[in-house]
Amino acid sequence: MAAVRTSSEVAFNRIAIAAVLIATLIFLAPIYWIASTAFKPKELAVSVPPTVLFEPEVTPFVRLFTKRVQMQKTVDPQAYEAAPWWEKRIYDGGERVLKVGKDVQLSQYPDRFMNSLIVAVISTVLAVGMGTFTAYGFSRFKIAGEADLLFFILSTRMLPPVVVAIPMFLMYRAVGLNDSHIGLIILYVAFNLSFSVWLMKGFMDEIPKEYEEAALVDGYTRMQAFFKIVLPEAATGIAATAVFCFITAWNEYAFALIMTNRRAQTAPPFIPSQIGSGLPDWTTIAAGTFLFLLPVAIFTFLLRNHLLRGVTFGAIRK
């Protein structure tokens, strides 16, 4: 559809496009900074003025994944020659990789990253799954006090979560849930559930009841109709809800910081803890942050079609 536009509308359009471009640049700048720092030689990370053009290297990632110590004396040339390429990079920086026998000691980053993945994926699956069933119930059945119940579910989001952090910490410690995956998962499901119920309720309401009724008449039980008809129809909504829940759980910092310290610690509290004392190793931190950004970016990219439809879903009356 190409409607007629006046010259002032065309001008306005150009200004709007320019504004959007500028905003996009502003939003992308930190991401560019993180990505570029992750590949910078250490000494260029803090150079003033900032270095824009440089030869990218993966040394920050090698440092990210290995346990290292500062070397007191220079490296033995024979050992240097025998070392694989990545170990040479560490030697070049005046450090050596810690080993037990021949095995390279990995840093804590892979574990923390894995913790993030476990907690975010499981809590997202649970929150979206429970939210979908709950929303279906609210959408399709007459429930006494439906409006009150829905409001109650929403009200759990009205309190800033960090307000309850200390009581939660004490409770968790009392029942032994602190520093455990399951503890964080329960917490994140609790955060996300109200959001998931409300979002999915909107999507469920959009799915015509006739589809299920047709399935009921076609010889299916309500449960079968739910799985065969409602779920595929709700895929868009489920994808959109999942992305939002995943992002919340993946990025959560405050509770992860308070509730975990070792075994179940996720990446968000871990990465800043590596700044440490003395001169921070910004390139290694940037490498960790850069890798941390990837799952959300990939997840969102994969679901982008669903997401776009999900965001505008229900905006147009059929």
Place this chain on the structure above:
Amino acid sequence: MTQIELRGIEKFFGAVQVIHNLNLAIADNEFIVLLGQSGCGKTTTLRAIAGLETIDQGDILIDGKAVQHLRAADRDIAMVFQSFSLYPHMTVFENIAFPLRATRMSSGEVDKSVREIARVLRITDLLDKKPSALSGGDMQRVAIGRALVRRPKAMLMDEPIGALDAKLREEMRAEIKRLHIKQGSTTIYVTHDQIEAMSLADRIVIMHEGFIQQVGTPDEVYSHPANLFVAQFVGSPVMNVAEASVADEAGAASVTLGGAPKGFEFPRALLSKLNGHATNGGLTLGIRPEGVLVRHDAAPGYMPVEAQIIEPLGSFDIVDLKVGSKMLRARTKAGYVSGPGEKVHARLDPEQAHFFDTASGKSLGVRL
């Protein structure tokens, strides 16, 4: 062989009673149309038979077996919805196969059945498409195919062609009739369109505010409406209805409408048949536009009247004639009355006149 019987069905939505003591027996292979305005309870009745709505009172019997406590899935009934309700994420083939998959039929047999029904409905070339790629008429065919494919005991249709445009509606009407004759299954069809009802039904059930008004063949409900509601609901253009008074005048009955100075002439037998109803008042005359006879020149029994509005409808005109304070709509040949204000002569055909009790609206059953 499927008979359906509804016995004393009552249904409430909260405090509102939407179906009142509904009794109906439907014979095997019969095409029944439930006809009425929206909110008359026809769709609720259909959904109750399907098992999508519970009833508060009464029995639904399919082949003599009470099914009101059975789930929809266990009633072996198929339904076509107004919105077609084709599953958007499945192809046409999968849509039609869906009811068969519930029966754990072998995939070879499913394939055979689907292709057979697709051939009957002439949609074989659409089997790989998704519903979103279909036209309204094709969606309709697929929906009917999905309903017919497992040879259900009965077929329920809820305004199945209501969402189509006028031309397609006419086509699909004929197609539904053709299919019914060919496949032969007990069918209950809900519509608010009386033309659809007349053209499809073996018997029409006319409903109003949760009550059955009349059950009969299309000819019966058209020619012998049981009450004023049926009289005005069935037939297009709508039947003329006017309060009337009848007098004995020089050996004939004279029926006066709308306080006109002169009455229309009717055979004297009307007086005895009305049996005093005429003199007590409260009499309503109904006559379809084709029962109002119009001619240019004066003739015995014809009354001079003035034409007010002329609606040309192509094959015929509808002419509004002023009789006293009432307008009487007459059906004439196209162009017979040249324009508003023209003086013509009109007569009411006694054989096409209906008489109703004004208070109750019930037909007095008077035929001349």
